[in-house]
Amino acid sequence: MLDGRNIIVTGAARGLGAEIAKTLAEQGARLILADILEEEGRATAETLGAEFLPVDLAEPASIEAMGKAAAELTGGVLHGLVNNGAIATGIGGIPFDEIAIDSWDLVQRVNVRGTWLMIRAMTPLLKTSGSGRIVNLASDTAIWGAPNLMSYVASKGAVISMTRSLARELGPCHIGVTAVAPGILTTESTEYVPVERHDLYAGRSAVPGRQAPEQVTGVVAFLLSSGALTLTGQVLPVNNGFVFA
Structure with a gap:
């Protein structure tokens, strides 16, 4: 389904990003993996036969440099961008009035x-392909309003809003922009989530049980395909039916 399509995945060194990259590689995509974790990222890329570029999403100059390197690796033609890279400080649960300002800002x-800066850097390459796709990883916490996680919830709510705005701006260029909003996945980034919240998802979802990353990757792969343009602007809560959009 993705044969010959050049696709970038950020936050791809491990966890959900690595699982997404694995699925895309299996479907024939030519991948560039990007992460701040260089050693792990290069190892994942080598395993998948992909390229690796270091990037620090907190630093505009790093994103700009990565964009220039990606242009060289792809010959200036990019078909897909998966914005998976993110951080979740306080994922174990912090009341809103105890969040440190520096932590919120980061x-x-x-x-x-x-x-936003990653999309800005890659849009010229996506326009060149004539069928660009952007998939932003949001979170269903921004849909149901998870408590004690406000800095992360606010950030993912912003990602959802950006997705909708960008879908209208980039639609005339035949670039589709969608968001996937998973629930709690069984990855390294959620190992510190209180067991009570894991149990909440597992017990109250339409499809009971904990959610593995592989249950999300196929949806991301479809949204990157040439046939997914009509879904532009949509936010898909891929969470076993814990919350409906």
Whole structure:
């Protein structure tokens, strides 16, 4: 389904990003993996036969440099961008009035500004392909309003809003922009989530049980395909039916 399509995945060194990259590689995509974790990222890329580029989503100059390197690797033609890179400080649960200002600012800088700057850097390459696709990884916490996680929830709510706005701006260029909003996945980034919240999802979802990353990757792959343009602007809560959009 993705044969010959050049696709970038950020936050791809491990966890959901690595699982997304694995699925895309299996479907024939030519991948560039990007992450701040260089050693792990290069190892994942080598395993998948992909390229690797380091990037710090908190630093505009790093994103700009990565964009220039990606242009060289792709010959200036990019078909897909998966904005998976993000941070979730306080994922174990912090009341809104106890969030440190520096922590709040870092989450917004990486998750919101970093996503925007990555899209800005890659849009010229996506326009060249004639069938560009952007998939932003949001979170269903921004749909149901998870408590004690406000900096992360606010950042992912912003990602959802950006997705809708960009879908209208980039639609005339035949670039589709969608968001996937998973629930709690069984990855390294959620190992510190209180067991009570894991149990909440597992017990109250339409499809009971914990959610593995592989249950999300196929949806991302479809949204990157040439046939997914009519879904532009949509936010898909891929969470076993814990919350409906």
